[in-house]
Amino acid sequence: MILLGGKNATEKDSVGAVVRASGHATLLHCYQCGKCTAGCPLAFGMDYNPNQIIRLLQLGRMKQVLGSRAIWICAGCWTCTTRCPCSIDIARVMDSLRVIARREGQTAQGRDVASFNDLFLQSVRRYGRVFELSVVLGLNVRRRRLFHDADLGRFMLARGKLRFTAEKIKGVKEVRRLFSRQGAPVRTRKERVKE
Amino acid sequence: MKIGYYPGCSLESSAKEYDRATRLVARHLGIQLYDLNDWNCCGATAAHSTDHFLAAALPARNLMIAEEMGLNVTVPCAACYQRLRLAHRELTENEATAREIAELLGRPYQGKVRIYSLLETIAGIGLDQLAAQVVRPLKELKVACYYGCLLVRPPGTGCDDPENPRLMDELLLAAKAEVLDWGYKNECCGASLVFSERRLALRLIRNILRNAVDAGATSIACACPLCQTNLDTRQGQVNKEFGTSFAIPIFYFPQLLGLAMGLYPQDLGLGKHFIDPQRAIKAVGG
Amino acid sequence: MPRIGVFVCWCGSNIGGVLDCPAIAQEAASFPGVVYSTEYKYVCSDPGQKLIVDAVKEHRLERVVVASCSPRLHEETFRQVLRRSGLNPYFFEMANLREHCSWVHPDTTVREQAQRKAVDLVRRAVAKAARLEPLFPGKIPVVRRCLVIGGGIAGIQTALDVADAGLEVLLVEREPTIGGNMVKLDKTFPTLDCSACISTPKMVAVAQHPNIRLYTYAQVEEVTGYIGNFKARIRQKARYVDHSKCNGCGTCWTRCPVTVPDDFNLGLGERGAIYIPFPQAVPNKPVIDLEHCRRSTRGKCGACAKLCPTGAIDYEQKDEFVDVEVGAIIVATGYGLFPWEKVYGEYGYGRFRDVITGLMFERMVNASGPTGGKIQRPSSGKEPKTVVFIQCVGSRDEARGKEYCSRFCCMYTAKHAHQILEKIPGSEVYVFYIDVRTFGKGYEEFYRRVRDEGAVYIRGRVSKVYQDGSKLIVRGADTLLGEQVEIAADMVVLATGAVPAAGAADVARMIGIPQDKDGFFQEAHPKLRPVETHTGGVYLAGTCQGPKDIPDTVSQASGAAAKVCGLLLRDELETNPLVSKVNEALCTGCLACQPVCPYRAIQPVTITERLPGQPPRERVVARVNEGLCQGCGACTVACRAGAIDLKGFTNKQLIAEVDALCL
Secondary structure (H helix, E strand, O other): OEEEOHHHHOOHHHHHHHHHHOOOOOHHHOOOOOHHHHHOOOHHHOOOOHHHHHHHHHOOOHHHHHOOOHHHHOOOOOHHHHHOOOOOOHHHHHHHHHHHHHHOOOOHHHHHHHHHHHHHHHHHHHHOOOOHHHHHHHHHHHOOOOOOOHHHHHHHHHOOOOOOOOOOOOOHHHHHHHHOOOOOOOOOHHHHHHO | OEEEEOOOHHHHOOOHHHHHHHHHHHHHOOOEEEEOOOOOOOOHHHHHHHOHHHHHHHHHHHHHHHHHHOOOEEEOOHHHHHHHHHHHHHHHHOHHHHHHHHHHHOOOOOOOOOEEEHHHHHHOOOHHHHHHOOOOOOOOOEEEEOOOOOOOOOOOOOOOOOOOOOHHHHHHHHOOOEEOOOOOOOOOOOOOHHHHOHHHHHHHHHHHHHHHHHOOOOEEEEOOHHHHHHHHHOHHHHHHHHOOOOOOOEEEHHHHHHHHOOOOOOOOOHHHOOOOOHHHHHHOOO | OOOEEEEEEOOOHHHHOOOOHHHHHHHHOOOOOEEEEEEEOOOOOHHHHHHHHHHHHHOOOOEEEEEEOOHHHHHHHHHHHHHHHOOOOOOEEEEEOHHHHHOOOOOHHHHHHHHHHHHHHHHHHHHHHOOOOOOOOOEEEOOOEEEEEOOOHHHHHHHHHHHHOOOEEEEEOOOOOOOOOHHHOOEEOOOOEEHHHHHHHHHHHHHHOOOEEEEOOEEEEEEEEEOOEEEEEEEEOOOOEOOOOOOOOOHHHHHOOOOEEOOOOOOOOEEOOEEOOOOOOOOOOOEEOOOOOHHHHOOOOOHHHHHOOOOOEOOOOOOEEEEEEEOEEEEOOOEEEOOHHHOOHHHOOOOOOOEEEHHHHHHHHOOOOOOOOOOOOOOOOOOOOEEEEEEEEOOOOOOOOOOOOOOOHHHHHHHHHHHHHHHOOOOEEEEEEOOOOOOOOOHHHHHHHHHHOOOEEEEOOOOEEEEEOOEEEEEEEEOOOOEEEEEEEOEEEEEEOEEEOOOHHHHHHHHOOOEOOOOOEOOOEOOOEOOEOOOOOEEEOHHHOOOOOHHHHHHHHHHHHHHHHHHHOOOEEEOOOOOEEEOOOOOOOOOOHHHHOOOOOEEEEEEEEOOOOOOOEEEEEEEEOOOOOOOOOHHHHHOOOOOEEEOOEOHHHHHHHHHHHHO
16 A cells, blocks of 8 residues: 555655656656556566556655665666657666665665676776676675586686686776765775774 | 777677677778777676766776877777766766766866777778678678667667667678568667576577577677677577577677688687587588 | 439449449449449549539430438539539439448458349439439528527637627526636636636627627527527526616625625635625626525515615516527537536545535635635645545546546646645645546646646546545555555545536427437537537537537637528528428328427418318418428328328338339
């Protein structure tokens, strides 16, 4: 049951944050035609369809949205944004929701996706480029499925498609500076202590 | 023609053959690729899903490097291409972000760099020019050109029509391949979702393969390392999951162009595929 | 036997794709009387028409049969062709091979039967054609005056347009002022023009127009006659104020000691027993509501009479009757609101004071309304912060309301949502809808603007509204999410649908206009004759014909005016010759025909009969008024003596047709 009216509408502010973060004031434009859902390649795997995510935001149901699996299933293919008749950048709204969910620690529904993103960015932070092997293995470790996709690993290895050592780029310090910003997602222990 | 080259992380490991074929074909066509000095990762999906600032800041450093080198950039990877284009837009339109990044990196970005996909760069030399280089027409090759998402979307940053892209088709037509019209040329392969939500992603991959095969394709051409890896290396998993028996070779489009120009298959990295492309190569007399 | 020509039309592939037209033409050549028979792709086209003209000349044709489409489409076309060929236009008969054959039997398995049916249809037409007689339209004079019934925006617009054309107009309005529903509205969508500001100048123009005679607080009680020559009786209700003396100073209505809920403001305000409905009323002179007047309820008071400086108060005034003659009538009786209180118990049957209708909201938000434009909860007078709108109340509800869409509610609700968000900072607006219909120019843009302003549209119908302390709990569903929704609201506004105005049925009966299943007046053709009725000389304007918004109403009103001008600016009218005729020699005067005539065209007359060898005697026979008769033929069936024939459809002709089909 969705409760609205008066004190029930307190979540509106956080929706405003999404609207702002999405760089669009058009979320309210949506008239629920469902074209985003119609074209979404992953709607079949979502708990809320893309149009329902927008709908929930219109109703101010931020908690419900952040707790959804849909925002983590979205692969960022931009089909929805491309075809939206109301010029809503739905893909970017999804991005914003993931950003907020992660900031607020609400990643239960998308643990693997969030882990992958974390490991990826950690690798970029450390080396300046992504070290594919460490990301994939890291993910397997976190998921306690060490041999997930091991067959592929063997194949890649045989074709010389996996690097075993990561090389730092020269300007890695510059890259790290980009991560040093207040509220940045990947932090060293030292930074965390400082904060 | 001189142009900056931003290979991106994948082309250094899982998509080595894309890098190799690109460099060979470029040289053959007289395109001089200059690697951006000490480039860094664009941040990919991980960055824009996690932090809007990083999503702009990581590609920004590469754009600054290109600007310092006085070059435009060509990008073979679809994801890198889109990140660089979007970052360029953010830096030129959002002053606050641009200022903050400039402060962190100790230099500004003037916004002079033009970012091209590899498709555009090769097409830029002229289709006639390209056709003139063809010594081994790809006549027997029924190929479905697969563009995926990030080369063509969102509109405004894409390098071709988002609903019916034609660039790759034109290039391969110039190489005398039989290109097919098919419905999934701009559908999503699941991208990095394959690492975290494999079952969902496999279904997308299955759909693309099925549509291509139904359209009569004997091979698929790609312009993105993640698309190629997903469509190629996951065919075994798809077959297991859905009881199918796909074995369709997935090429990087410069590999096919290289073949048509008479380059050696081995040099083009054609031995590095999961699905052996030998039959397709033989069919075109390679 | 007259010489008959048959022309079979392919109608492109409409007929030609199903039926073998050359074969039909060939077979028709053998029918009795047929001297020429041919087929052509499009007989209605220019070359097709020429084909007929030439054949008439060449083959000396005396009757023409065209086998093509419905007479509704092209009968008149071909009659004109006959006229051009020098034949009486009524020497024409049509066989409908399209609607009656090829369109309904496209199935290839019944080709043969369809072909046989087509031939039979032509055989029938030929049989009738052989018995056709020449007919000639009559002439009737025209009274150059128009009666307009209803003084809302439709009546006002149509009256002004007719009057501007130089014709005399009588405008009759039953309320004490003209203006109708429109003048009650605050702003009009989507431009947000002030409704009163754009309608009151038109009201004044009506009052001042030299060609318009205005009857307010009056009703048309009786209409007789026919196109060009109607007679109407107007009842001028007693106002108990002599308007010829009254100067509208306002002393009486400000000092009346009685207070009554104000119907103009839908009960949201109060008025005296002597009152004008609103400050800009036209005429700006009061009437006394005798039912509530203290002098009549308690027998003493008379304050208004004592205070009136001109001595205009007349408690003894009686209703008066005015008989008028007019050539045309425009009906513009408007709409009323669906009586939701009687039907929707789930919305409280009207017992929750904070559940109001859209029209009440209009009065509330209107600066000259009972709250001076302040939006407030009727229960407490406090400003509502959360307002819920419920659309389609009474509309699109086959079970308890009306099946149809009332068309303007989506837009007025959007406007209300805008007004709340504009006037009450921090307010929340929720709109429950089934579909949002924004059909007009600039409407979709307005709907989009209102959503941008923060109105939350929820797709779903509200199931229940109940009072919980000072709040109204609105229970609905968001069908797009598939979840139930509950809103604690301060005020609920119902978008009540439109129904025909009270008394519409009486007007319909009085004038003889058919009503549709919902009681709206039936136009002659839904697309091509939208302002005409099946009764000659009677036209429709505005929402009496069906729900419509102001632009459509005004357009239709101007359309009706143009029709009336087209009619009344002629010196005389041609009557339709296809009317009933009584053979007085056979008529027994039983008058069984009279009650079946829907147009009241039959009256008894006394004739003097002279039979050889007998003294003249008087007897009663039925007589048809050819101006009123619409040629429906009901009387011919009712006549036991077989004395009535419908010209163009005589008993002899019909029997010949039946014989051709059945023998």
